[in-house]
Amino acid sequence: MCADPSTLSDALWFLCYLTTGKHLGFYASFGTVLLLLLVTAPAALLLGFGGAMLARSRVAPLSWIGKAYILLVRGIPDIVFFLFFVIALDQGFEYLRHRLLCPDWDQPVRQGNDFVVCDIAKLPLSSSPQWMHEVYGFFLAVLTFAIVFGAFAGNVLFGAMRAVPRGQMETAEAYGMTHRQAFWRVLVPQMWVYALPGLSNLWMVLIKASPLLFLLGVEDIVYWARDLGGSKTPQFTDFPHGDWRMWYFLFLLVFYLAFTRVSEIVLDRLMRRFTHGQAVAGGEAQRKAAMAGPA
Amino acid sequence: MKRLLLASALALSASAALAQDVVRIGTEGAYPPYNFLDDSGEIAGFERELGDEMCRRAQLTCEWVTNEWDSIIPNLVSGNYDVIMAGMSITDERDEVIDFTQNYYPPTASAYAAPSAEADIQGGVVSAQAATIQAAHVATTGATLQEYATPEETVAAVRNGEADAVFADYDFLAPIVANSGGELQFVGDRVPLGGGIGAGVRESDTALRDQLDAAIQAMKDDGSVNELLAKWFPGETVPSF
Structure with missing residues (x-):
């Protein structure tokens, strides 16, 4: 049916048009973006938590490492990370593999502008199928996103840990808990209520930063929207059309708005949970409401 | 002796790997008729057909990838692919950073x-x-x-x-x-403007450049480049060699 679209009625034409291989790629890229967010958010949180723990360490060098990570990464413009750091990271991995796998290599790795490592040190190998290159690119993207957002999350968590009233920790110590026990049993469960507003901001920014994937060579929704929306002349496609980028980007706008709205609802629920039983204004309000209601 | 055996085994496997080496070709995929994505999302166009034929003659397995025009040269020199075929004109500025084969598209x-x-x-x-x-x-x-x-x-x-x-x-x-x-x-x-369009390779990749160069020369000699040019660039002035 779709073999000769120029003879089709409008509805069928669109049915064929919206199911071309290119469009399927476009739909699949939504999955890529969602997967990136789902993987990156916990990874960044973990990095941030580690950074915050290091930064509050009583061992000075550890604390310097944590603070330096948070300070440096937060201070470096994102564009530097997404343009320069990824190529450097990739070359760093390949250089390490090169040293390990090809100890007999006698040529320099840097030859003028070229970065040359032995064939078996390439990451992924140039003989590996394209999907492995894509997975590797995706992995680099997740790592970069996690490092950048981890620093911000680290700062939020560092502040949240300090916001838990000192009395809570003192009480824990008075009960004979060790420092570690007090940290995990008293401080960590209570800090989320202070961290969540900052973290939810970060989540929103992360959602909106996902088009940066495109800079990293991952074919994301913006890449496809731009390509599909561009005007097409009849020689090169069965579905010629004018400049439709506005419609594609409008669709992206709706997607992002819907996605951030759903996130807001979920985050609100989370906030209510974390506030429950806490000695903060929100927790106090919950307590009063519960008391005023039918017992 | 054992070491010698091992070394020769390694050498063998290395040459075997070389024989089925994959050459990755980077293109923009947004510049019809030179290169673009067709309806199924595959890279198509003049350079795709010419490149596939070039690889066949040079007995290389080629894999096509797309890359932003802006970062197409940095990604070549850092080794993410081995060849650029993206409607890139041969110019002195670019020649300082990368190497070009002879042109497969005349200066126009x-x-x-x-x-x-x-x-x-x-x-x-x-x-x-x-x-x-x-x-x-x-x-x-x-x-x-x-x-x-x-x-x-x-x-x-x-x-x-x-x-x-x-x-x-x-x-x-x-x-x-x-x-x-x-x-x-x-x-x-x-x-x-420019000296025609050629395939870009890393300056250190002279062997690959010579290989591609020879394949392009052969295609020019038997007229297959002209055939492809006539197919993809019909009109009043068909470019040809």
Whole structure:
């Protein structure tokens, strides 16, 4: 049916048009973006938590490492990370593999502008199928996103840990808990209520930063929207059309708005949970409401 | 003895790996008729067909990948792919950073396209793709250069009035002008630029360059380059060698 679209009625034409291989790629890229967010958010949180723990360490060098990570990464413009750091990271991995796998290599790795490592040190190998290159690119993207957002999350968590009233920790110590026990049993469960507003901001920014994937060579929704929306002349496609980028980007706008709205609802629920039983204004309000209601 | 055996086994496996070496070709995928994505999302166009034939003759397994035009050279030199075939004109500036094979597309003219014949191409706003010979040329004229990341955007800029004219390869603009229903037309004289289009390789990859060069030469000799040119660039002036 779709073999000769120029003879089709409008509805069928669109049915064929919206199911071309290119469009399927476009739909699949939504999955890529969602997967990136789902993987990156916990990874960044973990990095941030580690950074915050290091930064509050009583061992000075550890604390310097944590603070330096948070300070440096937060201070470096994102564009530097997404343009320069990824190529450097990739070359760093390949250089390490090169040293390990090809100890007999006698040529320099840097030859003028070229970065040359032995064939078996390439990451992924140039003989590996394209999907492995894509997975590797995706992995680099997740790592970069996690490092950048981890620093911000680290700062939020560092502040949240300090916001838990000192009395809570003192009480824990008075009960004979060790420092570690007090940290995990008293401080960590209570800090989320202070961290969540900052973290939810970060989540929103992360959602909106996902088009940066495109800079990293991952074919994301913006890449496809731009390509599909561009005007097409009849020689090169069965579905010629004018400049439709506005419609594609409008669709992206709706997607992002819907996605951030759903996130807001979920985050609100989370906030209510974390506030429950806490000695903060929100927790106090919950307590009063519960008391005023039918017992 | 054992070590010797091991070494020869390694050498064997190394040459076996070389024989089935995969050469990755980077392209932009947004510059019809040179290279573009067809309806199924595959890379197609003049360079795809020419490149596949070139690889067949050079007995290489080639894999095509797309990359942003802006970062197409940095990704080549850092080894993410091995060859650029992306409608890239051979220029002295680029030759300092990477190497080119001989051209597989003859030096041809670039042209201005605009909504009206009165468009001011010498003093008005002219759009061109960033980091191209066309952008460099516009910068030397009296016109204000408006740069865009993709070829598509340079044309869209003229359609929506952001620019008075677009300056690009004649053969890229020809199908667009022909299908614009009179909305766009060529304006002014054509400008010969660059030394034709060649395949870019890393400067350290001389063996690969010679291999591709020989394949292109063979295709020029038996006329298959001209056939492909005639197929993909029909019209009043068919480029040929």
